[in-house]
Amino acid sequence: MKSVLKCVQSSCERKYPLLSGRNLCECGGLLEVDHSEVLAQLRWQNWMRILERRWGAKNLPDSSGVWRYRDLILPGFPDEKIISRAEGNTRVYEFSKLAEMAAVRKLMFKHEGENPTGSFKDRGMTVVVSWAKHLGSRALLCASTGNTAASVASYARAAGMRAYILMPSERVALGKVSQAIAYGARVIKVRGNFDACMKLVAAHGSELGLHVVNSINPVRLEGQKTIIWELLEQLHWQLPNWIILPGGNLGNVSAFGKALREIFLAGVIDYSQMPRLAVIQAKGANPFYRAFRENFTMRFVLPEAKTIASAIEIGVPINHSKAAQAIRFTRGVVEKVSDEEIMEAKALLDREGVGAEPASCATLAGLLKLRASGIIEESDFVVCILTGHFLKDQTATLNFHESDSPLANRSVVIEPTLDELKKVL
Numbered sequence: 001m002k003s004v005l006k007c008v009q010s011s012c013e014r015k016y017p018l019l020s021g022r023n024l025c026e027c028g029g030l031l032e033v034d035h036s037e038v039l040a041q042l043r044w045q046n047w048m049r050i051l052e053r054r055w056g057a058k059n060l061p062d063s064s065g066v067w068r069y070r071d072l073i074l075p076g077f078p079d080e081k082i083i084s085r086a087e088g089n090t091r092v093y094e095f096s097k098l099a100e101m102a103a104v105r106k107l108m109f110k111h112e113g114e115n116p117t118g119s120f121k122d123r124g125m126t127v128v129v130s131w132a133k134h135l136g137s138r139a140l141l142c143a144s145t146g147n148t149a150a151s152v153a154s155y156a157r158a159a160g161m162r163a164y165i166l167m168p169s170e171r172v173a174l175g176k177v178s179q180a181i182a183y184g185a186r187v188i189k190v191r192g193n194f195d196a197c198m199k200l201v202a203a204h205g206s207e208l209g210l211h212v213v214n215s216i217n218p219v220r221l222e223g224q225k226t227i228i229w230e231l232l233e234q235l236h237w238q239l240p241n242w243i244i245l246p247g248g249n250l251g252n253v254s255a256f257g258k259a260l261r262e263i264f265l266a267g268v269i270d271y272s273q274m275p276r277l278a279v280i281q282a283k284g285a286n287p288f289y290r291a292f293r294e295n296f297t298m299r300f301v302l303p304e305a306k307t308i309a310s311a312i313e314i315g316v317p318i319n320h321s322k323a324a325q326a327i328r329f330t331r332g333v334v335e336k337v338s339d340e341e342i343m344e345a346k347a348l349l350d351r352e353g354v355g356a357e358p359a360s361c362a363t364l365a366g367l368l369k370l371r372a373s374g375i376i377e378e379s380d381f382v383v384c385i386l387t388g389h390f391l392k393d394q395t396a397t398l399n400f401h402e403s404d405s406p407l408a409n410r411s412v413v414i415e416p417t418l419d420e421l422k423k424v425l
């Protein structure tokens with residue numbers, strides 16, 4: 001294959017064959033799939049026409065919103081080895097009330113919760129599981145706050161592989177655990193937080209002979225790049241000024257940065273039009289926000305990360321260095337929001353009738369904050385990425401609506417009589 005694995009540390013830049021299946025460089029740095037050779041040969045106008053033709057195809061791999069872009073994912077990967085559930089193809093919503101409230105020119109939400117298992121993780125998982133199977137791996141391993149677990153459990157089933165999942169024994173949303181269990185993965189509950197699970201997986205995955213599918217795996221991020229390309233196609237290449245997403249382990253922002261960099265290198269967009277990335281973290285789990293405030297001259301580790309948005313309850317983000325590059329390259333920003341702000345934003349978003357899980361709603365909370373501080377302006381076109389499905393975390397939703405928040409929609413209980421019914425109508 002033409003593309004290779006390359007260390008992201010500028011002081012190193014070692015290269016390895018893609019087939020080596022490595023996750024980390026000898027120097028300990030993160031690796032990424034380097035497509036420079038393919039990009040140099042890509043005739044963009046042609047590729048756009050090919051993409052146009054593939055859009056709306058009825059059969060795999062073109063019907064997948066990930067594999068449609070396969071020329072820049074794993075170029076040369078055999079089509080018949082693709083394990084796909086036709087993931088991607090997610091909707092873009094415009095909720096006009098929210099645009100009015102945020103006072104921006106245009107506001108859209110791309111809903112990655114509409115993937116087969118209810119989160120964007122499926123976009124990365126289809127690629128990493130196809131790849132692992134092709135390399136001859138028999139079993140997959142991950143640490144998860146829940147959505148990776150649901151996704152790997154599903155794709156392992158499609159591939160006929162075993163999946164081992166380490167998740168915190170507490171504080172994982174029920175919707176996600178129930179998927180992992182029901183889909184047949186081996187769920188191992190660890191008395192510790194996500195970071196403790198991740199540390200075990202990153203340090204010992206390969207010595208255990210298991211293929212690690214966390215976002216430390218550079219191949220997984222290749223699939224997640226397609227969120228950006230699919231979005232831009234849906235927008236007919238009308239580029240937004242801002243793309244806002246939640247940040248936990250920082251795999252997604254790294255993938256977004258890479259997707260934008262590659263289409264810039266291919267000459268599709270001018271640097272002056274480059275959408276800026278805004279990563280939103282929860283106040284109680286904000287190591288990347290802190291690093292941003294220090295201009296990325298320092299790195300932070302939070303041993304006790306805590307937030308209601310369990311998908312981003314991460315104190316030691318594994319993709320820090322790639323994510324910092326993505327923020328720098330897109331002149332992006334990192335903001336933090338409180339759990340109250342997240343849940344209020346969720347109430348507003350849910351009320352539009354589609355909704356999303358708490359971590360996703362940090363995007364709207366962050367937008368309101370970045371508008372208030374003037375970093376995002378009234379003339380801006382903004383896209384928020386909703387990362388997970390509304391039904392993933394019903395506990396958080398129902399607890400909020402039983403609280404005394406002015407946005408709570410409390411239900412009432414009555415006796416089965418007309419009198420009582422009339423009283424509440």
Ligand SMILES: *Cc1c(COP(=O)(O)O)cnc(C)c1O
Nearest residue numbers: 147248249250251252311387388
């Ligand atoms: C995994 C996940 C995130 C965090 O993404 P990272 O790539 O780890 O930063 C955010 N929201 C949801 C719903 C997720 O499942």
Ligand SMILES: [Zn+2]
Nearest residue numbers: 007012025027
């Ligand atoms: Zn290196």
